[in-house]
Amino acid sequence: MNRKDYSILIISTIISLLGLAMIFSTGGLSYFTRQALWLGVAVLICLMISRFSSRFWQTFALPIYIFTCILTLIVLVYASSYPRRWFNIGFFSLQPSEFAKIGTILFLATYLSERKKIDKFTDFFIPIIIIAIPSFLIFVEPDLGAAQIFFPIMCIMLFWAGMPFEKILIFFSPIISAITSFSIYTWLGFMIIFGIFVYSRKKLTEILYHLIANPIAGLITPIIWHSLKSYQQKRIIAFLSPWIDPQGISWQSIQSKIAIGSGRLFGKGFLSGTQKKLEFLPERHTDFIFSCIGEEFGLIGILITVLLYIFLFYKLLRIARETKNKFLSLVVIGIMSWLWYQAFINMGMTLGILPITGVPLPFISYGGSALLSCFIGIGIVLSIIHNKY
Amino acid sequence: MDQELKTYRFLQTLLFGAFAVILFFSLKLQIFEGTKYYRLSEENRIKKKYIIAPRGKIYDRWGKEIANMRPAFYVSIIPALVDKNSIETVARILEIDINTIQKKLKIEKNPYVSVKINRDVSFKQISIIEEKIEELPGVEVGVEPVRNYPYNQLLCHLLGYVSEITDLELKQLKEYKIGDYIGRIGIEQQYEGILAGKDGIDYIEVDVKGRELGKVPEYRPIPPIPGNDLYTTIDLELTDSTAKFLKDYPKASAIAMNPQNGEIYVFYSKPGFDPNRFVHGLTDEEWLALNNPKEAPLYNRVTMSCYPIGSTIKPFLALGALDLGMIGAEKRFDPCRGGLKLGNRYFRCWKIHGSLNLIDAIIYSCDVYFYQLGRYLGIDNITDILFEVGFGKPTGIDFPQEKVGLVPERKWMERRYGKNWTEGHIFNLSIGQGDMLATPIQLARAYTIFANQENSIVTPHLNKNLNTGSKKIEKKIDALKLVREALSGVVARGTGMMAQVQGFEVSGKTGTVENPHGEDHSLFVGYAPKENPEILVCVVVENAGHGGSVAAPIVGKIIKTYYEINKRLSSE
Numbered sequence: 001m002n003r004k005d006y007s008i009l010i011i012s013t014i015i016s017l018l019g020l021a022m023i024f025s026t027g028g029l030s031y032f033t034r035q036a037l038w039l040g041v042a043v044l045i046c047l048m049i050s051r052f053s054s055r056f057w058q059t060f061a062l063p064i065y066i067f068t069c070i071l072t073l074i075v076l077v078y079a080s081s082y083p084r085r086w087f088n089i090g091f092f093s094l095q096p097s098e099f100a101k102i103g104t105i106l107f108l109a110t111y112l113s114e115r116k117k118i119d120k121f122t123d124f125f126i127p128i129i130i131i132a133i134p135s136f137l138i139f140v141e142p143d144l145g146a147a148q149i150f151f152p153i154m155c156i157m158l159f160w161a162g163m164p165f166e167k168i169l170i171f172f173s174p175i176i177s178a179i180t181s182f183s184i185y186t187w188l189g190f191m192i193i194f195g196i197f198v199y200s201r202k203k204l205t206e207i208l209y210h211l212i213a214n215p216i217a218g219l220i221t222p223i224i225w226h227s228l229k230s231y232q233q234k235r236i237i238a239f240l241s242p243w244i245d246p247q248g249i250s251w252q253s254i255q256s257k258i259a260i261g262s263g264r265l266f267g268k269g270f271l272s273g274t275q276k277k278l279e280f281l282p283e284r285h286t287d288f289i290f291s292c293i294g295e296e297f298g299l300i301g302i303l304i305t306v307l308l309y310i311f312l313f314y315k316l317l318r319i320a321r322e323t324k325n326k327f328l329s330l331v332v333i334g335i336m337s338w339l340w341y342q343a344f345i346n347m348g349m350t351l352g353i354l355p356i357t358g359v360p361l362p363f364i365s366y367g368g369s370a371l372l373s374c375f376i377g378i379g380i381v382l383s384i385i386h387n388k389y
Numbered sequence: 390m391d392q393e394l395k396t397y398r399f400l401q402t403l404l405f406g407a408f409a410v411i412l413f414f415s416l417k418l419q420i421f422e423g424t425k426y427y428r429l430s431e432e433n434r435i436k437k438k439y440i441i442a443p444r445g446k447i448y449d450r451w452g453k454e455i456a457n458m459r460p461a462f463y464v465s466i467i468p469a470l471v472d473k474n475s476i477e478t479v480a481r482i483l484e485i486d487i488n489t490i491q492k493k494l495k496i497e498k499n500p501y502v503s504v505k506i507n508r509d510v511s512f513k514q515i516s517i518i519e520e521k522i523e524e525l526p527g528v529e530v531g532v533e534p535v536r537n538y539p540y541n542q543l544l545c546h547l548l549g550y551v552s553e554i555t556d557l558e559l560k561q562l563k564e565y566k567i568g569d570y571i572g573r574i575g576i577e578q579q580y581e582g583i584l585a586g587k588d589g590i591d592y593i594e595v596d597v598k599g600r601e602l603g604k605v606p607e608y609r610p611i612p613p614i615p616g617n618d619l620y621t622t623i624d625l626e627l628t629d630s631t632a633k634f635l636k637d638y639p640k641a642s643a644i645a646m647n648p649q650n651g652e653i654y655v656f657y658s659k660p661g662f663d664p665n666r667f668v669h670g671l672t673d674e675e676w677l678a679l680n681n682p683k684e685a686p687l688y689n690r691v692t693m694s695c696y697p698i699g700s701t702i703k704p705f706l707a708l709g710a711l712d713l714g715m716i717g718a719e720k721r722f723d724p725c726r727g728g729l730k731l732g733n734r735y736f737r738c739w740k741i742h743g744s745l746n747l748i749d750a751i752i753y754s755c756d757v758y759f760y761q762l763g764r765y766l767g768i769d770n771i772t773d774i775l776f777e778v779g780f781g782k783p784t785g786i787d788f789p790q791e792k793v794g795l796v797p798e799r800k801w802m803e804r805r806y807g808k809n810w811t812e813g814h815i816f817n818l819s820i821g822q823g824d825m826l827a828t829p830i831q832l833a834r835a836y837t838i839f840a841n842q843e844n845s846i847v848t849p850h851l852n853k854n855l856n857t858g859s860k861k862i863e864k865k866i867d868a869l870k871l872v873r874e875a876l877s878g879v880v881a882r883g884t885g886m887m888a889q890v891q892g893f894e895v896s897g898k899t900g901t902v903e904n905p906h907g908e909d910h911s912l913f914v915g916y917a918p919k920e921n922p923e924i925l926v927c928v929v930v931e932n933a934g935h936g937g938s939v940a941a942p943i944v945g946k947i948i949k950t951y952y953e954i955n956k957r958l959s960s961e
Contacts, residue, residue, distance in 0.1 A: 162396075257418060275433065278602075294419065310405065310408055351418065352414075353410070
């Protein structure tokens with residue numbers, strides 16, 4: 001690997017510049033200026049971090065994890081307004097949940113790299129506890145969107161550490177059981193088909209797990225469902241049937257699809273998106289900024305954005321593969337899976353194929369903390385490339 | 390393949406697979422469904438603001454406006470911006486039910502489109518709302534042109550009215566939209582296609598809150614096309630006089646027309662209603678009152694009421710018999726001794742006439758003579774002539790509602806009474822009682838055969854630019870001449886003497902319709918002058934008694950007024 005390879009920083013900055021243009025289009029000059037400042041700061045910090053020794057991360061993984069978790073806890077207690085997500089520090093605000101992602105990835109990588117073999121059922125428990133702490137704190141902020149991100153990150157890191165895919169699938173089958181339990185027939189179908197799959201693997205622990213965990217998950221889901229806040233329930237319902245109440249809960253999803261669809265091949269032109277300009281598009285400069293790309297630059301714009309991301313993730317994946325140190329490789333995979341998952345979830349949501357959860361689009365959505373944390377992630381990867389040990 | 394490579398390949402597939410899904414759905418939305426979503430985005434931002442096209446005016450024959458437009462206030466609500474309090478306040482001020490408002494708001498799918506909730510609102514109510522408008526988000530007031538009938542009840546049945554289109558009609562009539570007015574009954578319905586204009590459209594850009602940002606330059610506004618004016622044959626002044634002549638009678642109808650070309654001067658029916666009320670939208674009580682079966686003010690007696698025609702039938706029997714050559718003018722039957730025995734029934738005449746010839750039998754309206762003439766003619770000959778002059782069929786007038794009446798021909802009799810129907814039925818029919826039914830407009834039209842010098846029956850019409858035409862009746866000139874002489878005699882010295890007008894030779898025929906439910910109906914059909922008549926009048930007064938004493942003088946007065954108006958206007 002080239003010691004001077006800055007391609008992931010360059011590509012990230014290009015994506016951020018695209019984001020900056022879109023923030024100018026959606027939020028105007030004041031948002032643009034603030035984000036531009038943040039971008040400058042973020043790139044500087046990224047370059048600073050890239051100089052760190054890669055050993056630093058291993059040494060400070062646990063302290064960073066604890067520090068970011070404490071920050072998240074503090075914001076819960078001291079945040080001045082609801083939802084309790086931000087520290088207001090003078091003229092800017094910080095969102096600790098964005099940094100908790102980095103802390104969690106580092107610490108999870110430490111734990112997984114210290115194990116010789118990761119392939120037993122019991123190997124799930126510690127990682128789950130590691131992600132459960134920040135995840136829970138963020139969930140009660142409440143920020144369901146950010147809370148759920150830890151889970152796929154953990155799955156991909158476990159997989160990279162050697163856990164067979166089927167095991168992950170079996171271990172998390174209670175989640176599928178819970179989802180399918182909304183209809184008794186779907187649930188029974190899942191229990192039977194999945195049961196046959198587990199039985200064919202002829203592992204007693206797996207069979208027992210299926211017979212105990214999945215029925216419980218399926219049965220307690222209705223209880224959990226009723227404990228959700230009504231807006232959370234509504235979002236899920238809106239996702240399942242978006243035209244049920246077009247003026248109400250599905251408004252955002254429909255308006256986002258209209259924005260993207262109406263962009264057609266070449267888009268309505270920069271600054272000319274009517275869905276955006278006339279405020280039909282919700283959360284234009286944050287969660288739904290991708291819809292604005294679709295509206296103003298059309299399929300071409302979306303294609304370019306996606307290609308930039310693909311290039312970035314392809315590079316990250318290559319770096320993870322070529323990094324021989326297990327811990328560092330896991331860190332890169334963790335950072336990649338975090339950014340990748342957020343990008344996918346955000347785009348899927350704006351296209352109406354995934355439920356609406358407030359997940360920002362990495363490098364593009366307006367928000368200092370999110371941008372900074374992304375560049376810190378890139379900085380960590382750069383430090384790993386540049387300081388092999 | 391080693392495990393590490395497998396893991397790498399798997400992740401790579403997952404990564405690119407996810408973005409392939411994103412690209413696939415983008416392609417679907419933007420390329421395959423792009424046009425649809427583009428249209429939706431345009432519908433989001435562009436509000437169509439309709440510019441209401443005024444309805445065409447309606448004029449009488451002298452160019453006086455009998456239906457025009459006036460400005461009226463309306464109150465509308467933008468559902469997305471209104472709150473519960475405002476709805477309650479508006480409901481209280483306008484004195485309408487909250488549910489009625491909410492129902493209207495639900496019909497419109499786009500919550501940013503303002504919905505009219507009340508129209509033709511009083512100035513006082515508008516002032517109260519205007520005063521509070523700052524506290525009433527989403528509530529708007531405006532002015533629109535609405536139909537106005539300056540002579541309200543006088544021409545109601547002739548003109549009809551306009552009212553808001555119903556949901557059911559909206560489904561059938563694609564060119565209309567919510568809140569449009571549509572013509573109902575009368576000329577408004579008949580000439581909807583001419584009178585209704587086409588609303589224009591202003592394209593206004595709105596934001597998500599429905600705030601108007603201004604016109605959209607790339608969409609050219611469509612100017613409204615006003616409806617066309619309609620010139621009718623109606624004589625407003627003569628109609629007004631007719632109404633005055635009939636003021637003492639609760640239920641009546643009158644037609645005055647030109648028997649040469651079919652132009653209708655008077656088309657009047659009472660009781661009536663105020664057509665202006667429909668613009669506002671009727672309350673339930675008002676609607677019930679209009680549909681009350683006893684008064685039935687919406688019921689137009691000119692074309693919808695069917696009566697037996699009484700003695701006005703007699704000239705047709707005479708014409709038929711003369712034309713067939715079955716009798717001559719001097720034909721005498723058994724003399725009238727006040728009635729005629731048929732089997733064990735006794736058919737009365739209203740007077741003892743003694744022996745009369747045909748002409749005198751018409752002049753003095755002798756029932757006994759016509760019982761015998763009817764028997765002599767037979768059912769088929771009688772119904773032939775009745776059909777020929779247009780009974781039992783619609784007249785073809787340019788008017789949307791018309792009943793056909795009934796001519797009891799042989800087949801009908803057999804269906805109704807079996808094979809056993811008797812000569813008694815013919816007796817009744819011969820004096821215009823019993824089963825036969827006709828509308829006043831049919832009766833008027835049938836009499837044009839006597840008044841028209843071309844020997845045609847002329848179909849009446851209301852649109853000055855329309856000619857409904859005439860139908861030549863192949864009858865011997867001599868036969869027609871004889872009946873005309875008789876009709877002239879009716880007024881000169883017979884039962885219709887009260888229809889006389891100084892200076893004019895009026896001809897006509899009285900009719901008294903026996904009414905099992907009360908007082909007889911009074912009929913008279915007359916025309917003047919004797920040669921080349923200019924006006925033919927048919928008056929039916931319900932429950933008023935003898936045709937000669939009630940309807941005949943009214944016809945006389947109408948004819949007199951007609952000449953007075955014409956004399957005055959032609960000298961002006």
